[in-house]
Amino acid sequence: MNTEPSVSGTGKSEVTTEDAPPDPRRWRLLAFVGLAQFMVLLDTTVVNLALPAIQTDLRASATGTEWILTGYILCFGGLMLLGGRTADRWGRRRTFLLGAAVFTAASLWCGVAGGTGVLIAARALQGCGAAFLSPAAMSLVTTIFPKGKERTTALAVWAALAGLGGTLGVVVGGLITDSLSWRWIFYINIPFGVVAVAGVVLLSRGRAESRSTGGSRPDLLGAVTVTGGLAALVYAIVNIQEHGWNSAAYVVAPAAAAVVLLIAFVVVELRAADPLMPMRLFATRSLVTASIGRVLTSAVQASVLFLASYYLQRTLGYSTLKAGFAFLPLGIVAIAVTAPATRVMHRSGPRPVYLAGGIGSILGLVLLTQAPAHGSYLLYLLPALLLLGAAMQCCTIPVNVHGVSDVPQEEQGIASGVLTAAFQVGASLGVATIATSALTRTTGELADGTPPAAAWLDGLHLGFWIASGIAVLNLLNAFVGLPGRRRAPAGAQTA
Numbered sequence: 001m002n003t004e005p006s007v008s009g010t011g012k013s014e015v016t017t018e019d020a021p022p023d024p025r026r027w028r029l030l031a032f033v034g035l036a037q038f039m040v041l042l043d044t045t046v047v048n049l050a051l052p053a054i055q056t057d058l059r060a061s062a063t064g065t066e067w068i069l070t071g072y073i074l075c076f077g078g079l080m081l082l083g084g085r086t087a088d089r090w091g092r093r094r095t096f097l098l099g100a101a102v103f104t105a106a107s108l109w110c111g112v113a114g115g116t117g118v119l120i121a122a123r124a125l126q127g128c129g130a131a132f133l134s135p136a137a138m139s140l141v142t143t144i145f146p147k148g149k150e151r152t153t154a155l156a157v158w159a160a161l162a163g164l165g166g167t168l169g170v171v172v173g174g175l176i177t178d179s180l181s182w183r184w185i186f187y188i189n190i191p192f193g194v195v196a197v198a199g200v201v202l203l204s205r206g207r208a209e210s211r212s213t214g215g216s217r218p219d220l221l222g223a224v225t226v227t228g229g230l231a232a233l234v235y236a237i238v239n240i241q242e243h244g245w246n247s248a249a250y251v252v253a254p255a256a257a258a259v260v261l262l263i264a265f266v267v268v269e270l271r272a273a274d275p276l277m278p279m280r281l282f283a284t285r286s287l288v289t290a291s292i293g294r295v296l297t298s299a300v301q302a303s304v305l306f307l308a309s310y311y312l313q314r315t316l317g318y319s320t321l322k323a324g325f326a327f328l329p330l331g332i333v334a335i336a337v338t339a340p341a342t343r344v345m346h347r348s349g350p351r352p353v354y355l356a357g358g359i360g361s362i363l364g365l366v367l368l369t370q371a372p373a374h375g376s377y378l379l380y381l382l383p384a385l386l387l388l389g390a391a392m393q394c395c396t397i398p399v400n401v402h403g404v405s406d407v408p409q410e411e412q413g414i415a416s417g418v419l420t421a422a423f424q425v426g427a428s429l430g431v432a433t434i435a436t437s438a439l440t441r442t443t444g445e446l447a448d449g450t451p452p453a454a455a456w457l458d459g460l461h462l463g464f465w466i467a468s469g470i471a472v473l474n475l476l477n478a479f480v481g482l483p484g485r486r487r488a489p490a491g492a493q494t495a
Helices: 026-046 047-056 062-078 080-090 091-114 116-146 148-179 187-202 221-243 247-270 277-284 285-315 320-326 328-336 338-348 350-369 379-403 411-448 454-482
Strands: 013-015 209-215
Touching: 013 411, 013 454, 026 047, 026 091, 026 116, 026 148, 026 187, 026 320, 047 062, 047 116, 047 328, 062 080, 062 148, 062 221, 062 411, 080 091, 080 116, 080 221, 080 411, 091 116, 091 187, 091 411, 148 320, 148 338, 148 379, 221 247, 221 328, 221 411, 247 277, 277 285, 277 411, 285 320, 285 350, 285 379, 285 454, 320 328, 320 379, 328 338, 328 379, 338 350, 338 379, 350 379, 350 454, 379 411, 379 454, 411 454
Parallel strands: none
Antiparallel strands: 013 209
């Protein structure tokens, strides 16, 4: 195995395993790394249903309850690029283990928290751990599997775990909170985290990993500006729903600060000798297309979960737990289409699969715009959820695979960080935009004397139409940005 340092054309010393044979332990490593990612994605939705119980038990204010979610999102979104670059510099396995250990320890802290302030701090620490775990985990997958059929299959499995984690979180949160206590939604992370860390440590023992080691000083100014910029952007987005687009303190000022800091970040990176985020990566068409796709796909997915949940509970009168179970088919069908979608990608490339996902998303959302006030779940919602579950998976798999396909091995971590940040920003922006529009329509109709049930339904229909527009943009992104099937070079191995 060739693990000797070599000198690249950029003057950096690199340790690379690019030409090494595939690690025979790679599929078992995927299982443990995927378990940790599943834990993080489960946690993004499992807390939502437990918030009323947390507020009652800890006697938290409305603002304090909001920060239990916001603190996690800010740290997760703000530190994402730093986590990805740390994986490239320090080593993906080390960064993954650090992130998983921090996330697991913070979960224990959340579970034993005796007050709102302690819980907010513990959730923020969870977000920090997730910001290092997620991009490191994805870049581990893209580097331990050889480019081609195996990597496509591995990333398809990765996408299936993501869909299942996000969907199961809604169900698990309701079940645990009703049957045990809200504290157990955090305690369940501990066995996941311990098993994932132990498995990766044992299976990666003696394995050299690729990393870049720049000789210049760390880009601290770049880290500060991008972390501050992303945190300010996410803060502005998550406040849109409650405070509105015109709120100077909660939306406008943070958004302006985000713009200034992110522009400063670009200027710093263009001048830095060893940048945190090499700007040349944005000349990589595959990464740009995939990042746009991740923003649009996550915006649609998060919006569907938000709006359909309101439809089930506000319009059809479902309990929180019953509404959670109603979403299970969406996750199940996402897993079911993973294998056939992967086979199509092996034969025809990412574009046909992504186009099918875009079209399916539009059709599913249009179906939801027709849901009546007293509609049947089986007749109106279930067909749309099945269609959307398959469609979201068909959009996610191609962007995961295509996004890192042209990125150098030593920069897979930062590329994974970009894609993960795109997912986080897209989900937050999608829910904020669509929720604000839907609630504004509902409020206006209530003021005009429209009955509450009808006002809520009209607002939800508007939200589904806006989500349909985002799905159309996603379809256009597939047309413009994704290639058809790539021809393999003469003599290349296609298996």
